[in-house]
Amino acid sequence: MKVAIFGAGAIGGLIGARLAERTDAEVGLIARGPHLAAMQERGLTVRSEAGETVVKVRASDDPAELGPQDYVIIALKAHSVPAILPALKPMLGPETAVVTAQNGLPWWYFYKAGGAHEGRRIEAVDPGGAIWETIGPERAIGCVVHPAADIEAPGVIRHVEGERLPLGEPSGEKTERVAALSKLLVSAGFRAPVRPELRTEIWVKLWGNLSFNPISALTGATLAAICANDGTRAVARAMMVEAEAVAKALGIKFPIDVDKRIAGAAEVGEHKTSMLQDLELGRPMEIDALVTAVQELGTLTGHPTPTIDTVLGLVRLRAATPLER
Numbered sequence: 001m002k003v004a005i006f007g008a009g010a011i012g013g014l015i016g017a018r019l020a021e022r023t024d025a026e027v028g029l030i031a032r033g034p035h036l037a038a039m040q041e042r043g044l045t046v047r048s049e050a051g052e053t054v055v056k057v058r059a060s061d062d063p064a065e066l067g068p069q070d071y072v073i074i075a076l077k078a079h080s081v082p083a084i085l086p087a088l089k090p091m092l093g094p095e096t097a098v099v100t101a102q103n104g105l106p107w108w109y110f111y112k113a114g115g116a117h118e119g120r121r122i123e124a125v126d127p128g129g130a131i132w133e134t135i136g137p138e139r140a141i142g143c144v145v146h147p148a149a150d151i152e153a154p155g156v157i158r159h160v161e162g163e164r165l166p167l168g169e170p171s172g173e174k175t176e177r178v179a180a181l182s183k184l185l186v187s188a189g190f191r192a193p194v195r196p197e198l199r200t201e202i203w204v205k206l207w208g209n210l211s212f213n214p215i216s217a218l219t220g221a222t223l224a225a226i227c228a229n230d231g232t233r234a235v236a237r238a239m240m241v242e243a244e245a246v247a248k249a250l251g252i253k254f255p256i257d258v259d260k261r262i263a264g265a266a267e268v269g270e271h272k273t274s275m276l277q278d279l280e281l282g283r284p285m286e287i288d289a290l291v292t293a294v295q296e297l298g299t300l301t302g303h304p305t306p307t308i309d310t311v312l313g314l315v316r317l318r319a320a321t322p323l324e325r
């Protein structure tokens with residue numbers, strides 16, 4: 001089985017290292033810059049509480065070198081996807097499945113969703129529908145990413161915690177291809193069940209990301225600190241209540257309530273969200289897939305999102321303003 005990871009950073013590197021180390025899959029990693037050079041020279045190191053492993057990996061910045069794949073796992077930040085579409089094409093054969101291992105609302109969200117919005121593109125994640133047109137939604141397999149990881153140094157991934165990578169077809173069916181991917185990820189040590197209702201899990205994860213990530217970027221605070229502070233917890237809660245109304249209008253039935261979700265985020269502890277890490281490193285923040293997309297669906301469903309709109313305005317200005325003057 002041929003599996004390529006497009007964007008072998010924190011999450012893609014973790015998945016790729018585990019697949020290369022523990023399975024028979026032929027694994028190729030697409031990366032760039034000093035991180036790619038380090039992986040090519042010294043292999044990919046994964047550090048966790050369990051210890052350290054160094055895996056020899058096939059890594060490149062040229063997808064054409066790897067050729068058509070059975071699975072391409074996209075583990076890029078959502079805003080990086082439109083730019084890689086031309087480069088992705090050589091990896092797509094007639095049967096290639098494309099897995100979105102990303103936070104936020106995926107570009108294929110309304111494919112086989114049924115209902116009034118069937119086939120709709122989400123402009124905030126897929127400007128002009130270019131991703132939908134190039135990849136084709138029939139290739140998409142969804143994945144909710146629960147592990148937390150970061151790139152500690154070029155070629156070195158720190159796996160903080162978490163093994164859960166639930167998967168799902170947009171149709172909810174348990175197809176052969178999603179079952180085979182699940183088996184592969186399980187043999188790599190992840191918990192990767194196939195879910196009939198992955199959109200519900202996407203929203204439960206997004207609840208936290210749409211609120212805590214921008215609040216952390218605005219305040220510099222960790223998840224634990226945002227949850228412990230009355231003011232920031234109230235802002236996060238208000239954003240989550242607004243998002244809940246939007247999701248419910250789209251048919252989502254939440255298995256837990258907002259307060260349980262906040263308690264879950266607090267338990268992650270003194271962890272800086274990926275958005276805060278990006279801000280501190282001077283990288284673009286994943287604002288559109290996490291926040292703008294929910295605002296867009298609020299407008300679509302006729303549910304106002306005043307708190308989300310306010311935080312979105314603030315975090316956009318944060319993104320546009322240099323940290324040091």
Ligand SMILES: NC(=O)C1=CN([C@@H]2O[C@H](COP(=O)(O)OP(=O)(O)OC[C@H]3O[C@@H](n4cnc5c(N)ncnc54)[C@H](OP(=O)(O)O)[C@@H]3O)[C@@H](O)[C@H]2O)C=CC1
Nearest residue numbers: 007009010011031032075076077080102103145147148149
């Ligand atoms: N990290 C985490 O703990 C979690 C992350 N997620 C989600 O997972 C997804 C991936 O996040 P994460 O792993 O943190 O992101 P990273 O930034 O660590 O990884 C993405 C990698 O892709 C590389 N890249 C970007 N564009 C290209 C390109 N054109 N060619 C080759 N490589 C490229 C980046 O390189 P460069 O740095 O040079 O841009 C980077 O190394 C996101 O949606 C995130 O929200 C979800 C849960 C937890």
Ligand SMILES: CC(C)(CO)C(=O)C(=O)O
Nearest residue numbers: 147148208272273274275
């Ligand atoms: C905080 C974490 C790791 C889990 O909610 C996350 O998804 C992010 O930082 O973007």
